[in-house]
Amino acid sequence: MKTTTGSFEKTPGWLDWFDGPAKPRFALPAGAVDAHCHVFGPGAEFPYAPERKYTPCDASKAQLFALRDHLGFDRNVIVQATCHGADNSAMVDALRHSQGKARGVATVKRDVTDQALQEMHEAGVRGVRFNFVKRLVDFTPKDELMEIAHRIKAWGWHVVIYFEAVDLPELWDFFTALPTTVVVDHMGRPNVQHPVDGPEFSLFMKFMHQHENVWSKVSCPERLSVKGPKALNGEQQAYQDVVPFARSVVETFPDRVLWGTDWPHPNLKDHMPDDGLLVDFIPHIAVTPELQRKLLVDNPMRLYWPEE
């Protein structure tokens, strides 16, 4: 039996802990891509990895596709999350059921076969993700990652990197030696209590300035914000402390930015973000229709659907 929250149709089990995302007030441009989201399980069908550092809520492909339609997106890029390790079956299954409206980013190990890469490519995988966030993963030797990067380059794939700002200096040489397009998750997780023109974020901007193969997702204000969804002074501008960071990346590198919801928001314990509100954040960081079209349509299409 289906229940309805506002205009949003809920199936049983649909985010039981959250009363449904709002309908965004910001109308997404036609063909918009949610370029960072996940599917989790369902665990009974696609078990979580034994080595995982957290167990998420189940978040199925059907729920993701319903959210896509509810928010007004046209397509998804589904990113393999650490709780599924290097078993990409749930993500690949979602791609295969998306009717061409989803592409994927996988996690692979050195022993991945060429046949497995080919099957993933045919399903719609276009990148691999290297995760350096210590609370999420154990260390993988850099020579193994570099070997993977060179193999996937042959498929025209790119590398997505997830790290925290304090670790950029140590990871710099590795990142700048990667042979593919490199997409940074969530602007390299800056500490938004530091100044936007301070040394930490300036190093990130320098990373992008000096390396034209580096792109950034300007996503996850809900992870980066200290102020949260409502500003302390009572204004309704959500996550306003993240705006200067994301806006400067969008305006400086308009052709190398992507945006995603990060649904279903793993590991967020203090508040569960409203995806409708997250969409309403977009015009604060991409303030013109042209920037919005690049961020939401042109750039993700160039990277994930270059044949169209």
Ligand code: 0GY
């Ligand atoms: C995100 C962020 C997180 C989790 C993962 O792969 C993951 O498990 O990326 C996080 O906890 O910050 O982008 O989904």
